[in-house]
Amino acid sequence: xxxxxxxxxxxxLGGFAWNGGLQEFNVHPLCMIxxxxxxxxxxxxxxxxxxxxxxxxxxxIHAGLLCFALIAMIVGLVAVFTFHNxxxxxxxxxxxxxxxxxxxxxxxxxxVLGFLIFLFPEANSDIKSTYLSLHQxxxxxxxxxxxxxxxxxxxxxxxFVYAKKPKSYSQLPGGAVFGNVLGIVVVIFVCFILFILQxxxxxxxxxxxxxxxxxxxxxxxxx
Amino acid sequence: xxxxxxxxxxxxLGGFAWNGGLQEFNVHPLCMIxxxxxxxxxxxxxxxxxxxxxxxxxxxIHAGLLCFALIAMIVGLVAVFTFHNxxxxxxxxxxxxxxxxxxxxxxxxxxVLGFLIFLFPEANSDIKSTYLSLHQxxxxxxxxxxxxxxxxxxxxxxxFVYAKKPKSYSQLPGGAVFGNVLGIVVVIFVCFILFILQxxxxxxxxxxxxxxxxxxxxxxxxx
Numbered sequence: 444x445x446x447x448x449x450x451x452x453x454x455x456l457g458g459f460a461w462n463g464g465l466q467e468f469n470v471h472p473l474c475m476i477x478x479x480x481x482x483x484x485x486x487x488x489x490x491x492x493x494x495x496x497x498x499x500x501x502x503x504i505h506a507g508l509l510c511f512a513l514i515a516m517i518v519g520l521v522a523v524f525t526f527h528n529x530x531x532x533x534x535x536x537x538x539x540x541x542x543x544x545x546x547x548x549x550x551x552x553x554x555v556l557g558f559l560i561f562l563f564p565e566a567n568s569d570i571k572s573t574y575l576s577l578h579q580x581x582x583x584x585x586x587x588x589x590x591x592x593x594x595x596x597x598x599x600x601x602x603f604v605y606a607k608k609p610k611s612y613s614q615l616p617g618g619a620v621f622g623n624v625l626g627i628v629v630v631i632f633v634c635f636i637l638f639i640l641q642x643x644x645x646x647x648x649x650x651x652x653x654x655x656x657x658x659x660x661x662x663x664x665x666x
Numbered sequence: 667x668x669x670x671x672x673x674x675x676x677x678x679l680g681g682f683a684w685n686g687g688l689q690e691f692n693v694h695p696l697c698m699i700x701x702x703x704x705x706x707x708x709x710x711x712x713x714x715x716x717x718x719x720x721x722x723x724x725x726x727i728h729a730g731l732l733c734f735a736l737i738a739m740i741v742g743l744v745a746v747f748t749f750h751n752x753x754x755x756x757x758x759x760x761x762x763x764x765x766x767x768x769x770x771x772x773x774x775x776x777x778v779l780g781f782l783i784f785l786f787p788e789a790n791s792d793i794k795s796t797y798l799s800l801h802q803x804x805x806x807x808x809x810x811x812x813x814x815x816x817x818x819x820x821x822x823x824x825x826f827v828y829a830k831k832p833k834s835y836s837q838l839p840g841g842a843v844f845g846n847v848l849g850i851v852v853v854i855f856v857c858f859i860l861f862i863l864q865x866x867x868x869x870x871x872x873x874x875x876x877x878x879x880x881x882x883x884x885x886x887x888x889x
Contacts, residue, residue, distance in 0.1 A: 532836070533836035533837075536835060536836045536837075536838050536842070537821055537824070537825070537835060537846075538817060538820055538821040538824060538845065538846045538849040538850075539817075539821050541846050541849065541850060542817060542849065542850070542853065545850065545853065580860075580861055580864060583860070583864075584857050584860065584861075587810050587813070587856075587857075587860070588853065590810070590814060591813060591814050591817045591818075591853065594761060594762075594765060594814045594817075594818050595814075595817050595818040595821045597761055598760055598761040598762050598818045598821065598822055599821055599822070599825065601760070601761060602760070602822065602825055612759060612760060613755070613756035613759045614756075614759075615759050619759070622761065623760075623761045623764050626761040626764065626765065627761075627764060627765070627768065630765065630768065630811065630814065633810075634807050634810075637803075637806070637807065637810070638803055638807075641803060641806075641864070
């Protein structure tokens with residue numbers, strides 16, 4: 444997915460630069476897909492992939508990956524706002540941008556609440572367990588919102604780039620087919636992540652189960 | 667949501683007619699949101715809302731609502747294809763349409779498999795319980811795909827309708843703001859449905875629990 448977005452932006456849409464032009468705009472889809480789809484999704488999987496590691500370590504990796512996602516997202520936002528301002532294009536009018544702002548707001552709220560409740564200063568265990576199920580639900584919901592923003596964004600970009608004949612979007616030139624396939628790949632990626640997240644058997648066992656397991660296996664070793 | 671889509675299409679985009687023109691196109695967003703978002707979502711909720719009713723009755727209501735969703739979806743598809751053909755516009759080139767076709771294909775596969783395995787001729791209970799978790803996952807995934815298709819579709823439509831100044835999309839005329847708000851309402855609706863679906867406490871109890879419950883309560887009545 445990441446290789447495809449780089450090839451799409453470099454080979455078909457003019458590559459990258461920080462010059463206030465379309466090449467600066469290209470930093471936007473790259474950073475948003477890197478941050479809000481790829482790194483964000485990896486962060487949600489950490490509790491599954493490292494489900495037998497020490498909890499604090501896994502929490503820090505989860506938070507660390509989300510910090511990288513946050514940085515990529517900020518760079519992607521700066522790129523599109525400075526491009527719009529330099530080219531005298533209005534900001535935040537399309538439904539794509541409204542969905543994007545909704546995604547980012549929910550991401551930031553989830554980030555701050557997660558930090559305060561699970562990491563520092565860390566709430567008491569009643570609040571933690573009540574909030575955990577909401578944190579998990581919104582974790583998936585933010586990924587769904589990010590997918591909605593990504594697909595509407597790629598679709599919008601392809602209508603802008605291939606606006607005129609003979610290279611209109613409806614003639615499906617190379618870059619349009621490539622962009623469509625990239626969109627479908629993003630959707631498949633997000634579906635796989637959601638599948639992994641809802642699979643009960645792959646969830647991290649609760650602390651008490653982790654605690655009892657070694658005792659039981661020690662017991663059977665001694666027999 | 668349904669009231670909003672009707673107001674948006676009637677008050678801002680010219681209303682409905684079956685004349686091969688833009689008024690026929692308007693049947694497309696109406697039927698797709700009615701079928702693939704509203705009726706589809708209601709069908710997924712039936713096992714929660716009627717969770718203490720007889721299983722076969724609930725299955726038939728679930729299948730019945732999905733039949734209505736299928737009919738609305740077919741009418742919506744016929745509307746857009748005949749509009750495109752009559753106006754000499756290419757079919758199925760945009761990422762919106764690719765996502766839409768993916769959504770519909772998955773919906774049809776899920777419909778046929780669900781019918782064969784759960785209703786008629788009905789598979790044995792091993793196959794049923796193995797397939798049930800997949801059916802539940804794809805039930806949510808299809809709703810996510812429908813939301814992705816809807817948002818990219820509304821976004822695309824608003825760029826088409828408000829293409830030129832002074833009523834360009836970036837000036838946010840009334841119909842554009844209304845369309846954006848409709849999109850956000852669809853996203854909120856889908857998030858609520860996904861929240862209800864993942865909530866374990868609201869799931870239908872397994873058959874054996876339903877079977878044991880009356881015996882237990884009879885017992886305590888007799889005491």
